[in-house]
Amino acid sequence: MRRRRLSNAIRCAFLGFLAAAAPAAAQEVPPVQLDPPESSVTTRWGVGLAGGSQRYGNDDTGTGSAGTVGAVQLTYRALVDDGEGAAWLFELGFEHARSLTDPEVAPGVERTIRSNSVFYRFSRYIGQRLYIGGRAGVARVRGPVTESNVDLVLGLQAGVTVARWLDAGVEVVAADPSGAGGQPLDVRGVVTVSF
Numbered sequence: 001m002r003r004r005r006l007s008n009a010i011r012c013a014f015l016g017f018l019a020a021a022a023p024a025a026a027q028e029v030p031p032v033q034l035d036p037p038e039s040s041v042t043t044r045w046g047v048g049l050a051g052g053s054q055r056y057g058n059d060d061t062g063t064g065s066a067g068t069v070g071a072v073q074l075t076y077r078a079l080v081d082d083g084e085g086a087a088w089l090f091e092l093g094f095e096h097a098r099s100l101t102d103p104e105v106a107p108g109v110e111r112t113i114r115s116n117s118v119f120y121r122f123s124r125y126i127g128q129r130l131y132i133g134g135r136a137g138v139a140r141v142r143g144p145v146t147e148s149n150v151d152l153v154l155g156l157q158a159g160v161t162v163a164r165w166l167d168a169g170v171e172v173v174a175a176d177p178s179g180a181g182g183q184p185l186d187v188r189g190v191v192t193v194s195f
Helices: 002-028
Strands: 040-058 067-081 087-101 104-106 114-126 130-142 149-163 166-175 183-194
Touching: 040 087, 067 183, 087 130, 114 149, 130 166, 149 183
Parallel strands: none
Antiparallel strands: 040 067, 040 183, 067 087, 087 114, 114 130, 130 149, 149 166, 166 183
């Protein structure tokens, strides 16, 4: 019994010591101030002109001879700098594209392809000027067949910021890339002026 009282007394003394030491230990740790890095978002409108090569692939006949394509783009752009050296460019836009010289859609058949699309582009800057990213959207494509289709449009892009208001790049855009029919495929250069 005496041993039990002694062990209880030792336990109580130990717990009392811990309770008394805890606030002292807490006061010895200096408070930490977290200052998040300053991030910034710059939004602008952009007008882009694009031109390049256009092919029309068909599951039955393969890819015919290439034509050329021109496009006008209107975008709302957001340049996001996270303050730690990473920068992203996000764009929401509208595009009108049209064949300038008609691609071959079937053996011996050339046809003008027109499309109006809404798209979202996202790019990651590598360094201060070079960026690379992707594109997704939907487009109403007219021309390869008698009716028009609403197609999924996917693409990749790379570019360089020449000046604060001027970008130049290259993009590869495919309408309905996994569909069962023909798909227009554009490889084009793009120049965008921001204001």
